[in-house]
C-alpha cells in the first residue's frame with residue numbers, strides 16, 4: 001500500500017513549504033518536490049490545500065459512565081466523528097469506577113475499543129483510588145501496557161475524586177515511574193457546599209451551575225496541584241483550564257520551576273456563560289465543568305496560547321443527549337445534569353476559524369496546540385504530531401476556502417444537538433489519512449472500523 005500526496009502546502013508547528021509526501025505502508029518515507037511513485041500508488045492532489053499533521057485530541061471521553069447512564073458516542077461513532085473533523089488520534093480516559101480495580105477498568109476499556117476504532121487512540125489512566133491495593137495494578141498498566149499518563153480528579157468527591165493524601169502518593173509514584181499526571185482542578189468541598197446552598201434556595205436551573213463553581217474554585221484546585229507537584233518535582237498537566245484566575249496559579253508555579261503544562265478547551269475559547277443561561281432549559285446543553293466563563297476570559301486564553309504558555313486545545317468531548325439525558329436527569333436539579341459539551345468533530349474548524357482566520361493565533365501555533373504539543377507531552381512525538389520521514393502517515397489535507405454551517409442534522413457525532421448550531425466555519429478536512437489509509441475523502445467518511453490501534457507509549461517525564 002503506497003500513497004502520494006502531491007503539491008500540498010505542508011504546515012507543521014515550525015515549517016511551511018510546498019512538496020510531495022510519499023508514504024509506504026503506514027509510514028511517511030519521503031518528502032520532496034516532484035516525487036514519482038510506483039504503479040498502483042494512490043495519488044491525492046493537494047494543490048491549493050494545506051497539509052497538516054493529523055490532529056490529536058488529548059482529552060476525549062468515548063466510554064464515559066455517569067450515574068446510571070453513559071455518554072452516547074462509542075469507539076465507532078466517536079472515532080468516525082474525530083476523523084471527519086481532522087483528528088487522527090484521540091486520548092480517552094480509562095477510569096475505574098469507585099471500588100473497581102484499575103486492571104478491571106483496563107479490561108473494560110479494551111473490550112470497548114479493540115477492533116472498533118477507526119483512528120488511533122491511547123488512554124490516560126484515571127487514578128480514582130490510591131492505596132496498597134490499587135498500586136500494583138497501576139504499576140502493571142504503566143509498565144506492560146504503555147499507558148504513561150495518569151488522570152486525577154480534585155473534584156467529584158465521593159465518586160472519582162481523590163483526597164490530598166492520595167494526591168501526594170500519586171504524584172510521588174508518577175515521579176518514580178516518569179509519567180505525567182493530568183488533573184481536573186476544582187475544590188470539591190466548595191463545590192458541594194455551594195451546590196447545597198443553591199438547591200436549598202430553589203435555584204435549580206442550569207444557569208446556577210456556574211455559581212456553584214466560580215473561578216476561585218478552579219484557581220484553588222490549580223494552586224493545590226502545583227504545591228503537591230513541587231513537593232515531588234512531578235510533571236503535571238492541568239486539563240480544561242477555563243479562566244484567568246486558574247491561569248495565574250499555573251503561571252506562577254511554572255515561573256517558579258514546576259513542570260506544568262496547561263490545556264484549555266475550544267468551548268472556553270468560543271462560548272461563554274450566557275449560553276448556560278438560555279431559556280427553556282436550553283442552557284443544559286452548555287453545562288460542563290469547569291463551567292463556561294465570562295467572555296473577558298477568552299482574550300486571556302487566546303493570548304496564553306499565542307505565547308505558547310497554554311500548550312494544547314482539546315475538547316473534553318463528553319456527549320450526553322439533550323432530551324433523554326441532560327433534560328430528563330437534570331430538569332429538577334442542575335447538579336444532576338450530565339456534564340459535557342460535545343465538540344470532537346468541530347474542534348479543528350472552530351480553532352481555525354476563530355483562531356487563525358480571526359488573527360488570534362498564527363497557523364503554526366494552530367498546529368502546535370492542536371497536534372504537536374499533545375504528541376510531545378504524552379510521548380507520541382515524532383511518531384505523531386508532525387510530518388517527517390519516519391512519522392506515522394496521519395495527515396489532513398485541508399481546504400481553507402471551504403465554508404460550512406455547523407448543524408446537528410448532518411454531524412457525525414452520536415448526539416441529538418450541537419452546541420454550535422448554525423455557526424459558520426471556514427476550512428474543511430477534505431482528505432484524512434490514518435497510518436497511510438484514506439479515512440476521509442471529499443469530506444466523507446470512508447475509513448475502516450478496527451483500523452485504529454491503541455498506541456503504547458514510553459514514560460517521558462522523569
Ligand code: URP
Nearest residue numbers: 184288289316318339340
Ligand atoms: O464537564 C466535563 N468536563 N465533563 C467530563 C468529565 C470531566 O470532568 O472531564
Ligand code: ZN
Nearest residue numbers: 184239240289
Ligand atoms: Zn474534568
Ligand code: ZN
Nearest residue numbers: 059060061316
Ligand atoms: Zn474530561
